[in-house]
Amino acid sequence: MSELSSNTKKRILIVDDDQEILDIYRLYLEPTYIVATVSHGQFAIDYVNEYRTDLILLDVVMPVMDGFQTLQALRSTPEGAKIPVIFVTGKSSRNIVLESISVGVDGYLLKPIVKDQLLSKVNEMLVRQSSVSSRKTILAIDDDVTYLRILSNMLKDSYNVVMINSVKLAMDYLSSFTPDIILMDYQMPLNSSNTLLGYIKNMTSLDNVPVIMLVGIKDKNIVVDNLVKQPDSYLLKPVSKMDITRTIVSVLRNKQK
Amino acid sequence: MKIFKNEEAKKNNAANTVKDLLLNNIIEGLIAVDENGNVIYSNSLGKAIMEEGLFGPIDIVSHNPKEINYNGKIYRAKYDKLNEESGLKGTIATLEDILGESMVAKEVKELTEKLERANSFKAAFFANMSHEIRTPIHAIIGSSEIMLKNDISKENKEQIDLIKDSSYSLLAIINDVLDLSKIEAGKMELVLSNYFISYVIRDIEATYSLLASRKNLKFEMHLDNNIPSNLNGDKIRLRGVLINILNNAIKFTKEGKIDFFIRVLEKKGGMVTLQFEIKDTGIGIKKEDMERIFDSFARFDINNNYSVEGRGLGLAIAKGYIDLMGGTIEVKSEYGVGSSFIVTVNQKIVDDSPVDMSIVNARKNKNNEKFTIRDYKVLVADDNPINLTVADGLVKSYGLSADKASGGAQAINMCMATKYDIIFMDQMMPEVDGIQAMRQIRKISDYYEKECKIIVLTADAMAGVRDRLINEGFDEYLCKPLEIHRLEALFRKIVPQDHIVIEGEDPSDDIVIEESKAQVEVPKEVKKDEKEDISKIAANLLVSEEILERKIKDCGGSLDDYRAICEIATNHAPNKISKLRESQSTGDYDRYTIEVHALKTSVASMGAAFIADMARDHENAGKNQDHQYIDDNVETLITEYQGFIDRVKKHVLGIDDSEEVAKASGSGEEWTKEEIRQVCIKIISLIEEYSFAEIFDILEKVEKMEKGPKTKAIFDKLKKSMNDMDIDALRKQLGELT
Numbered sequence: 001m002s003e004l005s006s007n008t009k010k011r012i013l014i015v016d017d018d019q020e021i022l023d024i025y026r027l028y029l030e031p032t033y034i035v036a037t038v039s040h041g042q043f044a045i046d047y048v049n050e051y052r053t054d055l056i057l058l059d060v061v062m063p064v065m066d067g068f069q070t071l072q073a074l075r076s077t078p079e080g081a082k083i084p085v086i087f088v089t090g091k092s093s094r095n096i097v098l099e100s101i102s103v104g105v106d107g108y109l110l111k112p113i114v115k116d117q118l119l120s121k122v123n124e125m126l127v128r129q130s131s132v133s134s135r136k137t138i139l140a141i142d143d144d145v146t147y148l149r150i151l152s153n154m155l156k157d158s159y160n161v162v163m164i165n166s167v168k169l170a171m172d173y174l175s176s177f178t179p180d181i182i183l184m185d186y187q188m189p190l191n192s193s194n195t196l197l198g199y200i201k202n203m204t205s206l207d208n209v210p211v212i213m214l215v216g217i218k219d220k221n222i223v224v225d226n227l228v229k230q231p232d233s234y235l236l237k238p239v240s241k242m243d244i245t246r247t248i249v250s251v252l253r254n255k256q257k
Numbered sequence: 258m259k260i261f262k263n264e265e266a267k268k269n270n271a272a273n274t275v276k277d278l279l280l281n282n283i284i285e286g287l288i289a290v291d292e293n294g295n296v297i298y299s300n301s302l303g304k305a306i307m308e309e310g311l312f313g314p315i316d317i318v319s320h321n322p323k324e325i326n327y328n329g330k331i332y333r334a335k336y337d338k339l340n341e342e343s344g345l346k347g348t349i350a351t352l353e354d355i356l357g358e359s360m361v362a363k364e365v366k367e368l369t370e371k372l373e374r375a376n377s378f379k380a381a382f383f384a385n386m387s388h389e390i391r392t393p394i395h396a397i398i399g400s401s402e403i404m405l406k407n408d409i410s411k412e413n414k415e416q417i418d419l420i421k422d423s424s425y426s427l428l429a430i431i432n433d434v435l436d437l438s439k440i441e442a443g444k445m446e447l448v449l450s451n452y453f454i455s456y457v458i459r460d461i462e463a464t465y466s467l468l469a470s471r472k473n474l475k476f477e478m479h480l481d482n483n484i485p486s487n488l489n490g491d492k493i494r495l496r497g498v499l500i501n502i503l504n505n506a507i508k509f510t511k512e513g514k515i516d517f518f519i520r521v522l523e524k525k526g527g528m529v530t531l532q533f534e535i536k537d538t539g540i541g542i543k544k545e546d547m548e549r550i551f552d553s554f555a556r557f558d559i560n561n562n563y564s565v566e567g568r569g570l571g572l573a574i575a576k577g578y579i580d581l582m583g584g585t586i587e588v589k590s591e592y593g594v595g596s597s598f599i600v601t602v603n604q605k606i607v608d609d610s611p612v613d614m615s616i617v618n619a620r621k622n623k624n625n626e627k628f629t630i631r632d633y634k635v636l637v638a639d640d641n642p643i644n645l646t647v648a649d650g651l652v653k654s655y656g657l658s659a660d661k662a663s664g665g666a667q668a669i670n671m672c673m674a675t676k677y678d679i680i681f682m683d684q685m686m687p688e689v690d691g692i693q694a695m696r697q698i699r700k701i702s703d704y705y706e707k708e709c710k711i712i713v714l715t716a717d718a719m720a721g722v723r724d725r726l727i728n729e730g731f732d733e734y735l736c737k738p739l740e741i742h743r744l745e746a747l748f749r750k751i752v753p754q755d756h757i758v759i760e761g762e763d764p765s766d767d768i769v770i771e772e773s774k775a776q777v778e779v780p781k782e783v784k785k786d787e788k789e790d791i792s793k794i795a796a797n798l799l800v801s802e803e804i805l806e807r808k809i810k811d812c813g814g815s816l817d818d819y820r821a822i823c824e825i826a827t828n829h830a831p832n833k834i835s836k837l838r839e840s841q842s843t844g845d846y847d848r849y850t851i852e853v854h855a856l857k858t859s860v861a862s863m864g865a866a867f868i869a870d871m872a873r874d875h876e877n878a879g880k881n882q883d884h885q886y887i888d889d890n891v892e893t894l895i896t897e898y899q900g901f902i903d904r905v906k907k908h909v910l911g912i913d914d915s916e917e918v919a920k921a922s923g924s925g926e927e928w929t930k931e932e933i934r935q936v937c938i939k940i941i942s943l944i945e946e947y948s949f950a951e952i953f954d955i956l957e958k959v960e961k962m963e964k965g966p967k968t969k970a971i972f973d974k975l976k977k978s979m980n981d982m983d984i985d986a987l988r989k990q991l992g993e994l995t
Contacts, residue, residue, distance in 0.1 A: 009842050010838075031835075031839070032835045032838060032839055116828075116831060119831040119832075119835065120830075120831045123831055123834055123835075123895075123899065124899060124903075127892070127895055127896045127899050145980060145981060145982045148982075149950075149953070152950050154799060156950065157896050157897055157899075157900035158893065158896065158897070161950060162947050162948075162949070163949045163950060163982070164947075165982040166982075169982075169984060173947050177947065240799075240801075241799045241867060242866075242867050245867075
């Protein structure tokens with residue numbers, strides 16, 4: 001698969017049997033993007049196999065091959081598996097939503113097409129996609145699920161965040177996956193943070209994975225003495241988005257050296 | 258043996274006996290010799306020493322500074338001439354017990370050591386105990402606040418408020434005591450940082466002119482015009498010291514005035530010596546009390562000052578900090594006339610360009626009076642519609658309405674049709690920029706050349722910019738983003754008196770004295786009932802609460818004003834992003850720089866400092882022709898911007914994601930087994946991938962959908978397991994459903 005270069009315009013494929021609607025799409029999208037239009041599901045699959053496509057707008061109700069069938073077929077091709085797809089539908093029923101949840105649609109738009117909403121949605125999808133491949137994965141470990149979600153919220157714009165709230169879950173994850181960076185809260189029951197650090201230290205696959213420890217002010221002095229493995233960096237809670245992002249960037253940079 | 262010859266002899270003898278008694282019982286030894294070295298007298302001690310052979314007439318005659326060990330004591334010989342008038346010629350030697358002296362010295366030394374140990378123990382005790390002492394009080398305050406948030410009766414609320422206020426007072430006392438102990442133990446450290454002294458000055462001016470006016474006192478500031486604007490030092494403690502002295506000045510002055518001077522004594526080696534003087538016409542300090550003025554817990558003149566509150570720690574702490582800074586604090590006073598406290602410190606200079614005095618001087622003259630302006634035509638020119646709206650909102654509070662131009666060319670056209678009294682011109686605009694527009698406007702007529710005031714708005718706050726722009730032909734300059742107090746200062750300076758209408762003082766201004774060390778200065782208080790919403794919004798937008806409050810103030814003062822700005826920003830966002838993408842992908846980096854500059858202003862006005870910084874980096878890269886940087890980082894910028902806009906839409910504007918179907922009430926149709934199964938399968942696959950965030954998203958989507966009570970119960974159970982992230986339980990439940 002060819003490298004996505006930021007210098008070229010993004011390419012959007014629109015699949016709809018209605019010519020007039022295709023024209024409207026062109027009108028709204030052409031200034032900014034490269035727009036390709038097809039009126040049949042099969043043509044969409046052919047197109048994607050031949051040209052690099054950044055986003056697909058897929059009409060649900062089409063003769064011969066409807067949106068769902070097209071999508072399933074698409075997802076089973078190597079090229080089509082990862083392209084973000086937006087379902088465009090005139091009705092908003094439970095069926096559609098459920099199907100889309102299970103089939104793997106990335107978003108949907110309602111007809112009639114509203115220009116602002118279209119642009120906004122398209123942009124949102126492209127933004128998400130372009131960063132997914134180069135995104136780093138952060139393993140966030142804290143027994144407090146609420147705080148995990150806050151952290152995830154803070155970081156999800158730029159990183160892929162995996163939330164883990166127990167030692168067992170962490171070890172399960174680490175036995176199959178390797179994150180790029182580990183963010184761990186010091187205060188966990190039964191001294192779990194120490195246990196985890198020990199475990200991480202013994203895994204050679206995690207040698208190059210930096211660990212950032214979140215500590216409260218009171219803990220700071222105790223932590224250094226008590227830990228079996230020293231984290232690569234500390235952050236004092238409460239942590240701001242700026243602090244955490246900066247620390248992650250600098251820790252990753254240091255690890256690369 | 259004495260033979261008493263007669264009564265007189267008897268009497269003499271008696272007298273002699275008393276004398277002898279005395280002389281033989283003093284602790285010194287006394288020996289007198291005549292000029293030939295013959296002993297003419299010695300007391301019993303002297304005799305005894307001589308009998309031991311330790312000392313003799315030869316020593317006396319030769320004034321030998323001998324030390325004699327006798328009877329467990331050490332004597333030193335001291336020599337004096339005998340009083341010649343008495344007829345005797347010779348020398349008297351006094352043998353003094355120096356061990357007695359050294360005994361005293363030893364005792365003193367021991368006592369001092371004991372005292373020092375006690376002191377340092379006390380200090381260490383306090384320093385280490387501070388956490389233990391403060392924690393329970395914080396707990397009391399915290400619990401009180403929680404209770405106040407609950408539904409309680411008015412009576413209870415009053416009581417709990419009392420508890421909370423008392424706790425704060427107690428905390429303040431404890432903090433003072435602990436601080437003082439820490440200082441005395443030598444364990445206090447200064448916190449050094451770069452700071453703008455103008456904030457300190459502005460804050461003091463705002464607070465004390467109000468407090469003074471409440472007591473019918475005058476408050477006047479006198480500032481040298483070469484005070485460096487950016488310094489490095491312990492801003493918080495320095496401010497604390499000044500506030501302490503100013504509070505005293507207010508407390509102890511019943512009538513008259515308080516003057517606050519800031520003088521630059523010297524600038525050398527990158528350091529500036531500043532002198533702060535606070536002079537009042539208060540009750541003054543008695544001469545005998547002056548010595549103890551900086552002692553802890555000292556309170557003076559209780560009869561006259563009985564009603565004055567205070568613990569007497571402030572000045573002691575102030576002196577402690579000033580000593581730490583290597584400065585001096587002195588006081589001059591005349592009882593019944595007034596006092597003058599002078600604080601002199603050195604601070605490191607970071608930026609020597611002088612502090613902008615216009616803010617202070619403007620307020621100084623008018624003392625917080627609100628005014629409106631009439632018969633004054635205003636034109637604002639800016640290519641950014643948000644800035645136009647903000648500016649319009651700001652001038653509205655002076656009773657003005659602004660005409661708007663969205664570019665230099667339009668501004669010129671409008672000036673040809675209308676005579677404007679004042680024009681606010683943005684410097685950076687595409688096509689016709691601020692400077693070009695101003696030049697053209699000046700050419701329109703004599704009036705525009707000489708009389709019309711044209712003010713440039715620029716984000717460039719570097720030294721020298723102002724002068725350059727004024728040389729170009731502008732009358733004044735204002736920094737972006739536009740802040741209300743600067744605008745006010747400008748109006749006071751520029752608008753002719755006959756256009757100004759003064760209103761009475763605004764009683765709703767509520768500025769609080771702080772004796773504790775607050776961190777950030779916010780010029781005016783935000784409306785109290787909106788404060789909680791603002792906290793929530795700040796947390797949801799991931800921006801600093803203080804910055805958000807300032808921004809809200811800057812766009813009009815209420816949350817609704819802020820919402821209006823956000824609405825515009827979010828409406829323009831997709832367009833902005835398209836333009837950014839377009840210009841970057843077609844290699845039009847000049848265009849990109851202009852667009853990202855506009856983006857920076859837009860997010861800054863909403864309070865997103867993080868993104869504004871990022872945008873500034875892009876802008877600088879564009880200016881420096883660093884195209885690689887832009888190419889590498891454009892997507893990151895767009896991602897962050899989009900993320901912020903989404904949050905603004907959701908939390909400030911309350912716009913929900915438009916595709917979601919009817920709200921979950923559990924009163925609709927039940928789902929089929931197959932439908933439920935499909936969702937569960939998806940969740941299971943997400944568990945395998947550890948994509949827990951997505952599971953939360955799906956469950957939230959499902960929650961918003963119509964379903965029957967049984968279906969609702971099923972998904973509620975799943976949600977509960979997920980909220981605790983009890984994955985095992987979740988797997989089990991999903992297993993039963995698939």
